[in-house]
Amino acid sequence: MKQERKPMHCSKCDMDMNLHAEKINYATMESKKKAEEPVVEIHTCPGCGATATREAQ
Ligand SMILES: [Zn+2]
DSSP states (O other): OOOOOOOBOOOOOOOOOOEEEEEEOOOHHHHHTTTSSOEEEEEETTOOOOOOEEEOO
């Protein structure tokens, strides 16, 4: 498990966002046709409540 990743920054208020959840991106998995499961991280902003996603590594 790699936990030492930099936090995302909110595009609206530039606060550090919290990692809220991880989920498997089935749409990406289907397009890539790979056996490995593409996981996306869901981040939420504590300031304005915005959400953003990025691929987990
Ligand atoms: Zn924000």
